[in-house]
Amino acid sequence: MQRIFAKTLFKNKVVIVTGGGTGIGMATAKGIVELSGKVVIAGRDKARIDEGVEKIKTHCAEGAEVLGLQCNIRKRGEVSNMLTDTIDKFGRLDGLVNNGGGQFWSPAENISPGGFHAVVDTNLKGSWNCMQEAYHQYMGENGGKIVNIVLMSEMGLAGMSHSAAAREAVKNLSITLGAEWAGNNIQINCVAPGIFPSETAVAAYGEQSKEIFDKSAANVPKKRLGELYEGANLSEGTLSLDLIPQILFNLTDAVQYTTGWKETLDSRTKLVL
Numbered sequence: 001m002q003r004i005f006a007k008t009l010f011k012n013k014v015v016i017v018t019g020g021g022t023g024i025g026m027a028t029a030k031g032i033v034e035l036s037g038k039v040v041i042a043g044r045d046k047a048r049i050d051e052g053v054e055k056i057k058t059h060c061a062e063g064a065e066v067l068g069l070q071c072n073i074r075k076r077g078e079v080s081n082m083l084t085d086t087i088d089k090f091g092r093l094d095g096l097v098n099n100g101g102g103q104f105w106s107p108a109e110n111i112s113p114g115g116f117h118a119v120v121d122t123n124l125k126g127s128w129n130c131m132q133e134a135y136h137q138y139m140g141e142n143g144g145k146i147v148n149i150v151l152m153s154e155m156g157l158a159g160m161s162h163s164a165a166a167r168e169a170v171k172n173l174s175i176t177l178g179a180e181w182a183g184n185n186i187q188i189n190c191v192a193p194g195i196f197p198s199e200t201a202v203a204a205y206g207e208q209s210k211e212i213f214d215k216s217a218a219n220v221p222k223k224r225l226g227e228l229y230e231g232a233n234l235s236e237g238t239l240s241l242d243l244i245p246q247i248l249f250n251l252t253d254a255v256q257y258t259t260g261w262k263e264t265l266d267s268r269t270k271l272v273l
């Protein structure tokens with residue numbers, strides 16, 4: 001795949017990608033090291049992270065590096081350690097991709113109190129923990145770029161009430177923090193992927209994955225689901241537009257992006273109701 005950027009775009013730049021050991025996060029991390037950057041991937045499962053590091057290493061351009069850290073973004077102490085370890089190792093932090101997250105599918109009436117809390121805690125508080133800790137430990141003084149991976153839930157998302165509420169809160173938080181921290185030279189953006197049937201995503205939805213993923217393709221304007229590298233790169237044909245790299249280094253305002261693999265809202269609603 002051809003890229004629109006020079007291979008050295010990320011030379012000496014350091015980016016944390018939460019959930020970078022799998023799926024869209026790993027595709028993003030690979031994109032960063034292919035552009036000569038240093039990437040830190042973080043997640044709860046150490047084995048996944050170690051395996052992810054080995055896979056990402058094979059994509060490293062000259063000067064690129066990958067570091068794996070175990071971290072549950074719901075736990076502030078672990079997030080604090082992730083930031084400290086990153087800065088100790090690389091001496092700087094240029095970007096943070098809040099990709100770690102997820103949910104389970106359930107009619108709202110069946111979600112338990114603990115289930116609602118777990119999803120909001122992961123997606124909203126997890127992103128908050130990482131952003132505020134990044135601010136305190138590095139970006140408040142030095143600036144930086146933050147990309148929050150969210151959901152296309154702006155019109156609600158039947159079957160995912162907990163996550164839709166949390167992700168819309170993340171979008172709002174991004175705009176507020178984008179304004180509050182603009183003077184610190186911090187830019188915050190959100191990317192809402194369409195539908196990407198990553199191995200881990202399919203596993204997370206069990207029986208529902210057939211409905212959510214397989215049946216969705218017909219309703220996507222391109223008539224197919226996204227490939228993972230497209231989620232990170234927003235490719236068109238054989239040209240990679242390097243969406244996340246672009247956001248990390250070129251744009252200045254709080255903006256929300258949606259990748260090209262979106263269904264129409266009407267068809268999405270029909271699918272789940």
Ligand SMILES: CCCCCCC/C=C/C(=O)SCCNC(=O)CCNC(=O)[C@H](O)C(C)(C)COP(=O)(O)OP(=O)(O)OC[C@H]1O[C@@H](n2cnc3c(N)ncnc32)[C@H](O)[C@@H]1OP(=O)(O)O
Nearest residue numbers: 101102103104112113114115118119122200201204212272
């Ligand atoms: C047609 C729709 C179009 C849009 C499509 C959008 C496609 C989106 C795709 C993706 O987002 S892909 C990402 C795929 N990966 C994931 O989703 C990861 C999923 N997992 C997690 O994020 C976490 O495991 C969790 C779901 C947040 C749960 O957190 P935790 O690991 O801490 O769980 P537990 O301690 O085991 O449980 C806490 C609490 O949650 C309840 N719960 C957990 N899983 C389920 C479930 N599958 N169904 C119902 N309830 C669940 C669990 O019972 C606990 O609640 P209490 O019993 O304590 O009340």
Ligand SMILES: NC(=O)C1=CN([C@@H]2O[C@H](COP(=O)(O)OP(=O)(O)OC[C@H]3O[C@@H](n4cnc5c(N)ncnc54)[C@H](OP(=O)(O)O)[C@@H]3O)[C@@H](O)[C@H]2O)C=CC1
Nearest residue numbers: 019022023024043044045072073100101102195196200201
């Ligand atoms: N695939 C899709 O179609 C879409 C995905 N998204 C979102 O994009 C992001 C990536 O999804 P995708 O790659 O498909 O799915 P994955 O399940 O592969 O990615 C989720 C990643 O987040 C990590 N994670 C989950 N909870 C935590 C936590 N508490 N602390 C740290 N890391 C955590 C997981 O690692 P571990 O379990 O080891 O912690 C995993 O690596 C998610 O936020 C997802 O909701 C949004 C729209 C559509």
